[in-house]
Amino acid sequence: MTTGLITPDILDDMVSWRHDFHQHPELGFEEHRTSARIADLLQSFGIETHTGIGGTGVVGVLQRGNGTGSIAFRADMDALPITETGDVVWRSQTCGAMHACGHDGHSSMLLGAAAHLARHGNFNGRVIFIFQPNEEHGHGAAAMIKDGLFTRFETHHVFAMHNIPGMPAGHFATRSGAITASESLFEITIHAQGGHAALPHMGVDAILVGAQLVTALQGIVSRNLDPARNGVVSITEFITDGRRNVLAGSATLKGDARALGDDTNADIEAAMRRICSGMAATHDVDISVTYDTVFPALHNNHAAVDAAVTAAQAVAGAERVNPACDPKLFSEDFAHMARAVPACFMLIGNGTEGNAGQPLHASDYDFNDGILGRGAAWISTLAQQMLPPAADQAKL
Secondary structure: OOOOOOHHHHHHHHHHHHHHHOOOOOOOOOOHHHHHHHHHHHOOOOEEEEEEEEOOOOEEEEOOOOOOOEEEEEEOOOOEEOOOOOOOOOOOOOOEEEOOOHHHHHHHHHHHHHHHHHHHHOOOOOEEEEOOOOOOOOOOOHHHHHHHHHHHOOEEEEEEEEOOOOOOOEEEEEEOEEEEEEEEEEEEEEOOEEOOOOOHHHHHHHHHHHHHHHHHOOOOHHHHHHOOOOOEEEEEEEHHHHOEEOOOEEEEEEEEEEEEOOOHHHHHHHHHHHHHHHHHHOOEEEEEEEEEEEEOOOEEOHHHHHHHHHHHHHHHHHHHOOOOOOOOOOOOOOHHOOOOOOEEEEEEEEEOOHHHHHOOOOOOOOOOOOHHHHHHHHHHHHHHEEEOOOHHHOOO
């Protein structure tokens, strides 16, 4: 695969870094070894390095010339609590943890771009390299922002990239507007009378109430939302205190709701609370609802998308870049950064075969080393296109 601007020595280094990160996965806010390794590498490139941002986050700053323009790139560092079943030589050496989402590759691509820009970058302005902890649980971006990420390191645009299995290796895809969904975790608790299984008329069976709720909640998307508005409501747990001959006196339903817009998310929550209130009145029981939006929906800025697409076309060719892909119903912690600074979230194909083609979060998934060069080249190209040398800026 063409590696664009990235030299063979940096490409070899990226593969080595990626395998090292993969062998030593660390969960959210525990990325101590990973962040220390990244900080050491950034410093070795001659990049100004800041650690401990939002816990274990790392930020590198590279200034060229006197330009006041600033562009930032984010990579995530954390792994997942999954035991790896793949048989790659560089498989995880930590029981119960693995890089099943490709964050090892994302960090390596950003490091490769940092190394290239530090050695060969021809730009005028500032490039900021953000290595974020705890993306998987949705807390890392907010922690870095709260710790002054965008006040200490002001930027005009921020970009991120994520690999996607099932898309041809090295192809790019993005879109203006909503690209990933919000994720809201809900918990519905039913407090009923319970009783003897042979005497149901003397109490209220919490399982019956819960079962009716499961059916009713599925109607939120199909009957309460405009079909043009995307949303998903899923019940993932149904927990009761029922036993043999004992009707359940309490039941808890837990689940997950997705939406591509804040208005849709708000409507899903309102409908859920309304349904639960009505069901409580119908059965004369108490029903409580908690609804916690962990990840907001991620919306791409139009101008940032245009710049990102132009760079991707320069690196991969227009035929390998989809500038208007379908939105995705998974969620991404980068959404918090996109609400603070104009942003673009870019997808890069991880491949369709072997471990690279396995779904994200699968125990036999593996990041495709063959796309490291192209990903780093996209970052480098975009930075130099958006921060042209002073001589080129004078011509504008």
